[in-house]
Amino acid sequence: MNEFDLLNITSNSYQESCEQMRNELEKRPENQSLAQPLYNDPNMFRADLEQVFYKEWIFVGMTSEVPTKGDYFTVEIGQNPVLIVRDGDGGIQAFHNVCRHRGSTICTKHRGKVANLVCPYHQWTYDLKGNLLYAGTEMGDSFETSQHGLKKAHCKTAGGFIFISLAKEAPDDFDAYLATLEEYMEPYDMENTKVAVESNIVEQANWKLVIENNRECYHCAGSHPELLNTLLEWDDTNDPRATPEFLEQYERQAAEWDAEGIPHQHQDFDGLRNRIVRMPLKEGVEVMTLDGQQGCSKLLGRIKNRQLGSMRILHLPNSWNHMQSDHCIVFRVLPISAQKTLVTTKWLVHKDAVEGVDYDPERLRLVWDATNDQDRILAEQNQQGINSLGYQPGPYSETYEFGVINFINWYSETVRKNMK
Known part of the structure; x- marks a missing residue:
């Protein structure tokens, strides 16, 4: 197998x-x-x-790997491609690296830098917070872009480490460790x-x-x-x-x-x-x-x-x-x-x-x-x-x-x- x-x-x-x-x-x-x-x-x-x-909670990488706006890297957790990106406010976002149109992978390289997240299949375009900006006029007048943003993964950072959880509800016993990690990594x-x-x-x-x-x-x-x-x-x-x-x-x-x-x-x-x-x-x-x-x-x-x-x-x-x-x-x-x-x-x-x-x-x-x-x-x-x-x-x-x-x-x- x-x-x-x-x-x-x-x-x-x-x-x-x-x-x-x-x-x-x-x-x-x-x-x-x-x-x-x-x-x-x-x-x-x-x-x-x-x-x-x-x-x-799974460790995926370091915040310094995405130092500025639009920097990203990708990782696969089993069959789940995940995208880690620095947004315009300096925050770290984690998304399922899957277009909301027909499910194609959006970012196909291991790492890179983008202004927006553009699906290479049909050019659906998302901002760095996962909001759908463009899906083309072909979707019709009744199409709601606000309902088709990228699906998020839970994401937390501390001391330069990035952790994600793919659970519907992430485990809630993590914050004490993250606070200590932040202190020890300062x-x-x-x-x-x-x-x-x-x-x-x-x-x-x-x-x-x-x-x-x-x-x-x-x-x-x-x-x-x-x-x-x-x-x-x-x-x-x-x-x-x-x-x-x-x-x-x-x-x-x-x-x-x-x-x-x-x-x-x-x-x-x-x-x-x-x-x-x-x-x-x-x-x-x-x-x-x-x-x-x-x-x-x-x-x-x-x-x-x-x-x-x-x-x-x-x-x-x-x-x-x-x-x-x-x-x-x-x-x-x-x-x-x-x-x-x-x-x-x-x-x-x-x-x-x-x-x-x-x-x-x-x-x-x-x-x-x-x-x-x-x-x-x-x-x-x-x-x-x-x-x-x-x-x-x-x-x-x-x-x-x-x-x-x-x-x-x-x-x-x-x-x-x-x-x-």
């Missing part, structure tokens, strides 16, 4: 799979991986789209950044395996030599593996952060679904480059201390991020099919930084290009094993894989809640 061959799934088989899915999630042992169909069955993949990606002034480089990797693995792999560093020592040049493996100061030396380093650097007014206290929301924590990198390390030294000569925002560590930001179901003194790295995960996932990585620098003068894109991306490819191989090998007749759910380590346990618990609870 290819990415969008969901129409071949009959209604009856889908409903039966949903019932099986609900039963599997209700009976699963809490600290074990999921049953095989939850990782490879097309019906259950469709349920993941409908119950998670079509109903929850030093970076993300509106005045730009994407220096972007990568897109298609992994032949279920999206949940991609997230599971990210939520633990149990595998790091054996798989990520480039990353471990700079990254400390533990998740926060409460990590049971954290050493006294690390805790002393944290206290010393935290005092420097406090002096500069840089937030760093661990924050989590909704059972760790949304999480922010600032962690030191290895002693003497500035940022996550191969040698640990600066990636860009221009610091971000009001930052003065290059040893700012990495502010790690988690948003389930589809994003993790590393905010550093001179560049930020944001990750977005979008499911394509039951065993195919798009992972997008963006490196952001100060908007005035000049490529080849202030930063070298290859230097910026080297560590995470290597890490992403290593993780792709791990996820794909994981998927191959799960597809085997020999697979059965296995136990997670409560010490090393507590982040995976947290993700799977959140996923299970969310699916069951949204199926009601």
Whole structure:
């Protein structure tokens, strides 16, 4: 089955799979991986789209990607093309990228700049707030343009991050996290950044395996030599593996952060679904480059201390991020099919930084290009094993894989809640 061959799934088989899915999630042992169909069955993949990606808040991009009026980018959530655009008042709008005439895609490029949104099929024209301006005289005198504006998606921004929800009524438990995200991102002034480089990797693995792999560093020592040049493996100061030396380093650097007014206290929301924590990198390390030294000569925002560590930001179901003194790295995960996932990585620098003068894109991306490819191989090998007749759910380590346990618990609870 290819990415969008969901129409071949009959209604009856889908409903039966949903019932099986609900039963599997209700009976699963809490600290074990999921049953095989939850990782490879097309019906259950469709349920993941409908119950998670079509109903929850999804990270799609950064406000600095649409810096001025008419700037836009597009993204696909399952079979739903979505358009993100900066309107004339400086606000960020999210629309279904679907013409109200006969449903054609309006913006066909990944990103661009427009005065108005014009459907290439029959030139129906919308303003940047989605109002229909022109449909031609062919529609007749009784046609009401006011009734045919673009359909909106819920959209919220905080600290430079853009989140959308395709639900009829978006979840209402998001604002406390957004307020904290805004506070913690203030030093970076993300509106005045730009994407220096972007990568897109298609992994032949279920999206949940991609997230599971990210939520633990149990595998790091054996798989990520480039990353471990700079990254400390533990998740926060409460990590049971954290050493006294690390805790002393944290206290010393935290005092420097406090002096500069840089937030760093661990924050989590909704059972760790949304999480922010600032962690030191290895002693003497500035940022996550191969040698640990600066990636860009221009610091971000009001930052003065290059040893700012990495502010790690988690948003389930589809994003993790590393905010550093001179560049930020944001990750977005979008499911394509039951065993195919798009992972997008963006490196952001100060908007005035000049490529080849202030930063070298290859230097910026080297560590995470290597890490992403290593993780792709791990996820794909994981998927191959799960597809085997020999697979059965296995136990997670409560010490090393507590982040995976947290993700799977959140996923299970969310699916069951949204199926009601």
